[in-house]
Amino acid sequence: MEISEIKQRLPILKVLSHYHLKPDRNGRLCCPFHNDKTPSMQVYPETGTWTCFSSNCSAGSGDQVDFIMRKEGITKHLAILKAQDLMGETGDPGPGKSKPSPEKKLVPELTPGERTQILTEAFTHFARSMNKRPENAIKYLESRRLDYKRLSIGFDAGTLHKIKETTPEQKQLYLQAGLLKPDKFGREESYYTRFKGCIVFPLLDRSKNIVSMYGRHTEKPEHHYLEGDHRGLYPGYPDRETTRLILTEAVIDAATLQQLPEITKDFSLLALYGT
CATH class of the missing domain: 3.90.980.10 (DNA primase, catalytic core, N-terminal domain)
Structure with a gap:
C-alpha cells in the first residue's frame, strides 16, 4: 500500500487515539516525543499531519506514518505495516458492521x-x-x-x-x-x-x-x-552582509523591535517559530 493511500484513509486522530492521545479543542496536545509540560504539538486533521513547535524537540513535522515510526521506534516499512493494521481496526460499530472510512480527495499542490x-x-x-x-x-x-x-x-x-x-x-x-x-x-x-x-x-x-x-x-x-x-x-531573510543579528522567539517580538530605529540601524532581526 502506498503512503498516499494511507494518508487518505487513516485519520491522524485515529492514530493518536490508538496511543491514548487526544488533542484539545484547538488541535493541540503535549508532544509525546519530548518532556512537554505545555501543549507544543499542533495536529491538523484535515491534512493528516502534525508539528511540534518546541525548540526542545527534534520531531519536527510529519504524517500518520511518521508519527507511528517515532512512537514505536521502528523503520518506515514497519510503520506502514502498523498503519495498515490500524486501518483495519473497527472501533466499536458492532459485530460484523465495520464501515470503511470515506476516502478524502487529494487536493493538488500549488506550484x-x-x-x-x-x-x-x-x-x-x-x-x-x-x-x-x-x-x-x-x-x-x-x-x-x-x-x-x-x-x-x-x-x-x-x-x-x-x-x-x-x-x-x-x-x-x-x-x-x-x-x-x-x-x-x-x-x-x-x-x-x-x-x-x-x-x-x-x-x-x-x-x-x-x-x-x-x-x-x-x-x-x-x-x-x-x-x-x-x-x-x-521579517525576512537577513542580508548576506549581516554581521549582527537578534533572534526572537516569537514573530510579535521581532515586530516590536522592528519599530525601534535604535535597534534596526545596527541589527538585523529574525523570529524563530515560537508563539
Whole structure:
C-alpha cells in the first residue's frame, strides 16, 4: 500500500487515539516525543499531519506514518505495516458492521508561483481590512504596542472568500493554499478562513515573496501557521552582509523591535517559530 493511500484513509486522530492521545479543542496536545509540560504539538486533521513547535524537540513535522515510526521506534516499512493494521481496526460499530472510512480527495499542490500569487492576494486583502479599524484587532495591537501603519500587518475578518470579486477559481486556490477550510459540519460550498480573528504577518522567502503566514488570535490564546512544512521567515531573510543579528522567539517580538530605529540601524532581526 502506498503512503498516499494511507494518508487518505487513516485519520491522524485515529492514530493518536490508538496511543491514548487526544488533542484539545484547538488541535493541540503535549508532544509525546519530548518532556512537554505545555501543549507544543499542533495536529491538523484535515491534512493528516502534525508539528511540534518546541525548540526542545527534534520531531519536527510529519504524517500518520511518521508519527507511528517515532512512537514505536521502528523503520518506515514497519510503520506502514502498523498503519495498515490500524486501518483495519473497527472501533466499536458492532459485530460484523465495520464501515470503511470515506476516502478524502487529494487536493493538488500549488506550484511555487501560484502559491506566492494567491498568498499575496490574500495578504493584500488582510492588510486592507485594517483600514476599517476592526475593534478587536486595534485593541490587541495597541495592547502589544504594534503600529500597523508602520509594520506589514493584516487582519483576517473571515471575509476572504465572501467579497463579490472572489471567483470560484480563486476559492479553489485559497483552499489549496490552506487559507480556506471546508465547513466543519460538511455543508457544501461553505467555508471558514484559517486565520479568522487573527492579526496576520507574512513570512517571506529569500526573494522577499510571501510563501506562508503567521496568525495570532486577538481574543483567544491561539496562534496559527499555514498547515504543512514551515516556509518563509519573518521579517525576512537577513542580508548576506549581516554581521549582527537578534533572534526572537516569537514573530510579535521581532515586530516590536522592528519599530525601534535604535535597534534596526545596527541589527538585523529574525523570529524563530515560537508563539
